[in-house]
Amino acid sequence: MVPAAETAAHRGRHVQMYRWMCVARALDERTHLLVRQGRVPFAGPIRGHEGIQVATAATLAPDDWLVLHYRGLASAVARGLTPREWMLAVFAKAADPLSGGRNLPGGCFSHRGLRIAPVSQVVATWIPKAVGIAYAARLRGEATVVLCTFGDGATSKGDFHEGLNFAAVHRLPVVFVCENNGYAISVPLSAQAANPVLAERAAGYGMPGVSVDGTDVPACHAVAVEAVARARAGEGPTLIEARVWRIDAHTSEDDQRRYRSPEELEEAGRHDPLVTYERWLEERGWLGREEARGIREQAAREAAAAAAWAERQPEPRAEDLEAHVLAG
Numbered sequence: 001m002v003p004a005a006e007t008a009a010h011r012g013r014h015v016q017m018y019r020w021m022c023v024a025r026a027l028d029e030r031t032h033l034l035v036r037q038g039r040v041p042f043a044g045p046i047r048g049h050e051g052i053q054v055a056t057a058a059t060l061a062p063d064d065w066l067v068l069h070y071r072g073l074a075s076a077v078a079r080g081l082t083p084r085e086w087m088l089a090v091f092a093k094a095a096d097p098l099s100g101g102r103n104l105p106g107g108c109f110s111h112r113g114l115r116i117a118p119v120s121q122v123v124a125t126w127i128p129k130a131v132g133i134a135y136a137a138r139l140r141g142e143a144t145v146v147l148c149t150f151g152d153g154a155t156s157k158g159d160f161h162e163g164l165n166f167a168a169v170h171r172l173p174v175v176f177v178c179e180n181n182g183y184a185i186s187v188p189l190s191a192q193a194a195n196p197v198l199a200e201r202a203a204g205y206g207m208p209g210v211s212v213d214g215t216d217v218p219a220c221h222a223v224a225v226e227a228v229a230r231a232r233a234g235e236g237p238t239l240i241e242a243r244v245w246r247i248d249a250h251t252s253e254d255d256q257r258r259y260r261s262p263e264e265l266e267e268a269g270r271h272d273p274l275v276t277y278e279r280w281l282e283e284r285g286w287l288g289r290e291e292a293r294g295i296r297e298q299a300a301r302e303a304a305a306a307a308a309w310a311e312r313q314p315e316p317r318a319e320d321l322e323a324h325v326l327a328g
């Protein structure tokens with residue numbers, strides 16, 4: 001029999017992950033709406049990816065580092081990014097904590113206080129950087145774990161090989177999470193990899209590789225707990241392949257109906273991790289329908305309020321254009 005206190009702690013953790021997913025979903029939807037209204041120029045939707053993202057970020061300690069790809073909104077929310085901070089980035093305002101309004105709006109994560117390292121949008125280049133952060137932590141004698149996320153397209157880059165190989169050789173504390181949604185924009189995985197099981201690549205580097213249903217939050221969480229524990233114990237990196245469905249287009253600039261059939265899009269919609277997770281929580285008696293609805297509605301209200309607030313904040317100043325720019 002599981003002690004009541006343990007059950008309460010489990011429930012609390014899971015409801016928190018659900019809450020983060022709802023916040024990320026609400027921000028995603030509101031951002032999309034803002035693009036449609038012509039108030040902001042760009043959005044990179046994450047619907048379908050939220051489960052693996054909150055499940056992995058939830059396992060980290062405050063001193064750990066995150067190196068996130070552009071589709072990492074739910075990871076950042078789980079780490080502590082607030083709706084207001086996100087909207088400052090979306091509107092590219094001066095106070096945007098992610099890039100001071102310099103980067104593709106909302107497209108790159110970087111947050112000093114949350115230990116989210118700055119990356120560029122050049123696919124996969126952040127993988128060796130994540131490994132470098134882990135190596136630096138090792139040299140400094142710090143027990144830091146680095147979570148590094150990327151898509152299936154990133155595994156087609158040399159950076160993926162260099163990063164994973166170096167991390168494995170030096171047994172560095174990195175948890176690599178490939179959010180495999182089957183597409184690099186319009187290029188399907190079958191045109192990138194003859195072996196569709198990306199986790200199997202781990203064996204070639206000499207590290208464990210796990211393929212998990214990335215829409216199954218409890219399963220993702222269990223896999224992440226193990227990988228983070230291995231990393232922290234000095235046993236080296238792990239590659240987690242999280243199989244997810246990209247429900248929306250690559251970005252607001254993309255029309256996915258050009259390269260995905262109506263049947264496939266309908267199928268993708270059936271793999272919404274938020275729906276699956278809500279059902280799982282409900283079945284356990286951990287979250288009632290009303291409570292779930294309350295959480296969703298509050299998240300939507302917060303996202304709307306954050307957008308209205310952020311839109312009124314000051315724009316970046318022209319005289320600050322060269323701030324943070326390094327000249328060689």
Ligand SMILES: Cc1ncc(C[n+]2csc(CCOP(=O)(O)OP(=O)(O)O)c2C)c(N)n1
Nearest residue numbers: 071121122123151152153154181183184185
């Ligand atoms: C080196 C490089 N080539 C091309 C691009 C343009 N680009 C941006 S996102 C993307 C797709 C990457 O796909 P994947 O890694 O599977 O991640 P997803 O967007 O599906 O989450 C591409 C090709 C880029 N940013 N960097």
